[in-house]
Amino acid sequence: MAITVQDVIDYLERPVKRIDNTVDGLNAGQPLMEVSGIAVTFVASQHAIEEAVARGANLLITHEGEYFSHRGGQEQWPDDSVVAEKRRLIEQSGIAIYRFHDYWHAYKPDGITEGLKDALGWGTYERDELSYASVIEFPEAKSLQEIAHDAKERLDLPHVRVVGDPAKMCRLIGLSAGYRGGGANSIPLFGRYNLDLIVTGEGPEWETPEYVRDAIHQGAGRALLLLGHAESEEPGMKRLAKLLKCEFDGVPVSFVKQTPLFNIL
Amino acid sequence: MAITVQDVIDYLERPVKRIDNTVDGLNAGQPLMEVSGIAVTFVASQHAIEEAVARGANLLITHEGEYFSHRGGQEQWPDDSVVAEKRRLIEQSGIAIYRFHDYWHAYKPDGITEGLKDALGWGTYERDELSYASVIEFPEAKSLQEIAHDAKERLDLPHVRVVGDPAKMCRLIGLSAGYRGGGANSIPLFGRYNLDLIVTGEGPEWETPEYVRDAIHQGAGRALLLLGHAESEEPGMKRLAKLLKCEFDGVPVSFVKQTPLFNIL
Numbered sequence: 001m002a003i004t005v006q007d008v009i010d011y012l013e014r015p016v017k018r019i020d021n022t023v024d025g026l027n028a029g030q031p032l033m034e035v036s037g038i039a040v041t042f043v044a045s046q047h048a049i050e051e052a053v054a055r056g057a058n059l060l061i062t063h064e065g066e067y068f069s070h071r072g073g074q075e076q077w078p079d080d081s082v083v084a085e086k087r088r089l090i091e092q093s094g095i096a097i098y099r100f101h102d103y104w105h106a107y108k109p110d111g112i113t114e115g116l117k118d119a120l121g122w123g124t125y126e127r128d129e130l131s132y133a134s135v136i137e138f139p140e141a142k143s144l145q146e147i148a149h150d151a152k153e154r155l156d157l158p159h160v161r162v163v164g165d166p167a168k169m170c171r172l173i174g175l176s177a178g179y180r181g182g183g184a185n186s187i188p189l190f191g192r193y194n195l196d197l198i199v200t201g202e203g204p205e206w207e208t209p210e211y212v213r214d215a216i217h218q219g220a221g222r223a224l225l226l227l228g229h230a231e232s233e234e235p236g237m238k239r240l241a242k243l244l245k246c247e248f249d250g251v252p253v254s255f256v257k258q259t260p261l262f263n264i265l
Numbered sequence: 266m267a268i269t270v271q272d273v274i275d276y277l278e279r280p281v282k283r284i285d286n287t288v289d290g291l292n293a294g295q296p297l298m299e300v301s302g303i304a305v306t307f308v309a310s311q312h313a314i315e316e317a318v319a320r321g322a323n324l325l326i327t328h329e330g331e332y333f334s335h336r337g338g339q340e341q342w343p344d345d346s347v348v349a350e351k352r353r354l355i356e357q358s359g360i361a362i363y364r365f366h367d368y369w370h371a372y373k374p375d376g377i378t379e380g381l382k383d384a385l386g387w388g389t390y391e392r393d394e395l396s397y398a399s400v401i402e403f404p405e406a407k408s409l410q411e412i413a414h415d416a417k418e419r420l421d422l423p424h425v426r427v428v429g430d431p432a433k434m435c436r437l438i439g440l441s442a443g444y445r446g447g448g449a450n451s452i453p454l455f456g457r458y459n460l461d462l463i464v465t466g467e468g469p470e471w472e473t474p475e476y477v478r479d480a481i482h483q484g485a486g487r488a489l490l491l492l493g494h495a496e497s498e499e500p501g502m503k504r505l506a507k508l509l510k511c512e513f514d515g516v517p518v519s520f521v522k523q524t525p526l527f528n529i530l
Contacts, residue, residue: 043471046479068448068476070469076448080456082480082487148530161527179469183333183341191345204335204444205467205494206308209526211333214311215347222347226527229470261474262426262491264529265413 003251005059005096006031008038011247012061013103022102023071029096035059038248040241041256042234044097046086048256052095055254059096061244063104063112063237066090066097104240109134112177115236120154120199122175128193132185133176135193141169144197144223151199157231158260163212164223170196177232181224183207190215190222197223201232230258268513270324270361271296273303276512277326278368287367288336294361300324303513305506306521307499309362311351313521317360320519324361326509328369328377328502331355331362369505374399377442380501385419385464387440393458397450398441400458406434409462409488416464422496423525428477429488435461442497446489448472455480455487462488466497495523 005026013024027044039052043064052060066086067074077083090097104111109129117123117134128135142150145166152160173196174189181203189198190211198208208224215222234257241255270291278289292309304317308329317325331351332339342348355362369376374394382388382399393400407415410431417425438461439454446468454463455476463473473489480487499522506520 043475045475046482050482064471064475068452068472068479070471077452077456080452082455082476082483082485085483085485086479145530152530159529162530163527166528166530187333187342187345190347191342202470205526206329206335207333210308210310210329211347213526214333214351217311217315218347218350220347220350261470261478262428263431264424265410265417265427265431 002034003248004031005029005033005035005098008035008059008061008244008248009098012098012100016103016106019102019106023065024099024102027066027073027097027099028090029059029094033058033096035248035251037252037254038244039254039256040237040244042230042237042258044099045258046089048258049086049089049093049095049097051256053093056252057254058094059098061098061100061237061240063099063101063233065099100240104236111240112233112236113175115239116177116232117175118239119235120151120175132180133174133189135195136173136175138171138173141171141196144168144170144225147173147197147199148225151225151227155227155231155235157227159264160228161226162224163209164197164216168196168221168223170223172196174198174200176200177236178229179203181208181226183211186224187211195222197225199225199227201227201229228261230261234258267299268516269296270294270298270300270363273300273324273326273509273513274363277363277365281368281371284367284371288330289364289367292331292338292362292364293355294324294359298323298361300513300516302517302519303509304519304521305502305509307495307502307523309364310523311354313523314351314354314358314360314362316521318358321517322519323359324363326363326365326502326505328364328366328498330364365505369501376505377498377501378440380504381442381497382440383504384500385416385440395454397445398439398454400460401438401440403436403438406436406461409433409435409490412438412462412464413490416490416492420492420496420500422492424529425493426491427489428474429462429481433461433486433488435488437461439463439465441465442501443494444468446473446491448476451489452476460487462490464490464492466494467491493526495526499523
């Protein structure tokens with residue numbers, strides 16, 4: 001039986017109560033189009049769209065949108081040649097692009113955090129599950145250096161950024177993804193659980209990183225590990241690709257990995 | 266003649282038209298206190314406050330505040346032990362803390378951008394001065410790698426983050442500081458001047474970095490160099506310390522440098 005774009009959207013949004021004012025939705029393409037293949041990715045980059053098309057997918061499911069902004073589309077950048085070229089690719093390919101951000105985060109447990117936790121191999125150490133983070137308790141403390149090394153290996157990352165002494169031993173860890181590394185989430189989380197370490201995606205540098213710097217200077221010994229926004233949310237989208245593969249078993253489903261965004265010089 | 270905290274504030278705010286709803290102001294201490302010494306820094310970290318006190322300064326002038334947030338003070342983190350310890354230090358030392366953020370950015374030229382431009386040695390190459398950025402035109406193109414290397418040496422940085430090919434040759438550069446690396450500033454700036462490179466502090470990773478990644482994938486060949494928020498704004502505060510030294514020549518004025526915030530693992 002033919003599967004339409006709308007069938008896939010209905011399947012994805014069904015487990016969650018309707019969200020108002022969401023960024024999620026069908027940004028390109030037609031809901032009644034028959035799906036020949038699904039590609040899943042973190043961000044609808046030029047590369048991800050081209051790769052989806054090359055693989056024969058006509059539905060791209062993405063966590064972040066096409067036009068470099070949490071809200072709003074190409075109308076934000078009316079005269080930009082890069083944006084125009086991308087719009088051309090999307091229109092000419094006829095690909096449907098569905099953004100799956102708020103709904104995936106609203107799953108219980110959060111689809112993105114869950115994917116990250118599993119990719120790190122920390123599932124069995126979860127002590128508490130919050131709406132925006134997971135609290136991990138290792139049976140024995142590990143050094144920040146060792147945790148960073150493991151995370152790089154498991155997530156296939158060339159580097160991570162840390163605030164704190166690489167030799168610092170950590171047992172209680174807050175884990176969050178994406179932009180949840182900001183102070184509003186992370187500072188109360190440190191206090192509530194007296195965490196040794198928060199592992200997250202990104203956040204403004206003068207918020208949590210400066211808090212951790214002060215904590216260290218006071219001798220309170222906290223640490224922060226920033227995986228990167230994309231790097232922290234990709235495993236959650238990879239997990240989604242697996243789910244879709246099980247649900248729509250007549251439709252080819254594949255995951256488009258992004259290359260690391262930053263080089264360190 | 267005795268100089269008061271208010272005298273220094275008046276001197277600093279005089280060149281700029283009154284700003285409403287500013288984050289600037291006297292966050293600790295009394296305006297009529299006589300100033301025995303001035304310390305200037307990027308952020309009122311625990312270290313910077315202790316160092317100011319140790320040097321005999323009783324006025325700390327800072328670009329970012331004490332409590333890990335662009336707006337708001339310690340009331341945001343009511344039960345946090347790190348915040349409580351910091352508040353204790355501030356109260357017991359009696360130091361005055363004046364935040365000089367919006368006014369310094371509102372100078373013509375912007376005191377922070379100007380300090381960064383001079384520290385990089387790019388003053389003579391300025392082609393255009395905008396309120397939020399400077400446009401630099403090198404007489405001859407340099408590689409991104411070379412520009413990164415020079416910036417690290419001149420600003421004393423252990424590393425910088427880049428998006429783009431280190432071999433990419435760059436002649437037209439947008440320079441901005443702090444959090445101005447976000448898409449709203451940087452994407453139109455790229456287009457308006459057809460820039461090869463933007464050098465800035467930080468910004469959300471899914472905005473300008475993803476835009477540059479797409480531009481590169483399309484063959485448009487743009488690049489981004491992130492110095493770090495603190496690292497990009499510190500030179501502007503160092504420049505301020507020099508100005509104050511000239512103006513208040515009976516008062517000891519010194520600059521408190523921050524150590525690099527992040528390690529790369």
